[in-house]
Amino acid sequence: MxxxxxxxxxxxxxxxxxxxxxxxxxxAMPVVEDGLYLGLNYPGxxxxxxxxxxxxxxRGFSDLDGDILVYGLRGSHIFHRFRNHRLYLGAEVxxxxxxxxxxxGDGYIYGGFGGFRSxxxxxxxxxxxxxxxxxxxxxxxxxLDSSGIHYILNAGVSIHx
Numbered sequence: 246m247x248x249x250x251x252x253x254x255x256x257x258x259x260x261x262x263x264x265x266x267x268x269x270x271x272x273a274m275p276v277v278e279d280g281l282y283l284g285l286n287y288p289g290x291x292x293x294x295x296x297x298x299x300x301x302x303x304r305g306f307s308d309l310d311g312d313i314l315v316y317g318l319r320g321s322h323i324f325h326r327f328r329n330h331r332l333y334l335g336a337e338v339x340x341x342x343x344x345x346x347x348x349x350g351d352g353y354i355y356g357g358f359g360g361f362r363s364x365x366x367x368x369x370x371x372x373x374x375x376x377x378x379x380x381x382x383x384x385x386x387x388x389l390d391s392s393g394i395h396y397i398l399n400a401g402v403s404i405h406x
Contacts, residue, residue, distance in 0.1 A: 274329060276364045277405040284372070286401030289315070295405070298323045304339070314342045315354070329364040333374070341382060352382035352390075356397065368405045375399070 284291035289306030300323070305316040321335030339354040360374020378397045383390040 274364070274367060276329060276370075277368050278331075280406055282403045282405040284401050284403040286372075286399060291401070291403070293403070300333075300335075304337075312343060312345050315339050317354070319358075323362075331362040332360075333362065334359050335374070337378070341380075343382070348384050348386055350383045350385045352380070354378050354380050354397075358397075358399065360399070362403070370403050370405065371401075372403055373398075373400050 279295050279297065282293050282295060284293065284302070284304075286304065286306075288308070289304060291302050291304040293300055293302030300321045302319045302321070303316070304319060305314075307314050317337065317339030319335055319337035321333045323331045323333045325332040334357070336357050337355065341352045341354060343350055343352075356376050356378030358374040358376030360372065362370045362372045364370045375396060375398050377394055379392065380395050381390065381392040
């Protein structure tokens with residue numbers, strides 16, 4: 246099943262590149278930045294809206310078995326534009342649900358991040374950001390909880406409409 250998933254990702258990438266051929270020009274090209282965008286992140290999806298320098302995004306993640314579900318909001322502010330590249334800062338709040346044969350529970354994740362977006366075409370961009378997040382999870386049957394600070398790396402592609 247793991248090889249099938251890699252093959253599907255490969256086909257999806259080929260489809261994206263054929264619909265939105267890359268532009269390797271060093272000159273800035275006009276990009277579609279404001280408005281709705283759909284993101285495919287590792288390992289989830291997002292739907293966002295960009296208005297000028299500010300963006301708001303709903304994100305959702307799940308493992309393949311559906312044992313863990315994470316969803317929430319993130320806001321961002323683009324503070325520097327250079328050709329087809331954007332630097333941004335932001336904050337994120339996520340809710341976590343987990344369930345297995347042994348345990349179940351919920352929790353939350355919140356933190357800040359900094360990153361960049363690089364447009365390959367007018368509508369297709371690669372996003373990468375990193376930041377410290379506080380992760381807090383609770384186990385319902387035992388009443389135990391665990392908290393800590395973790396650095397989280399987010400990577401993905403977004404299609405802007």
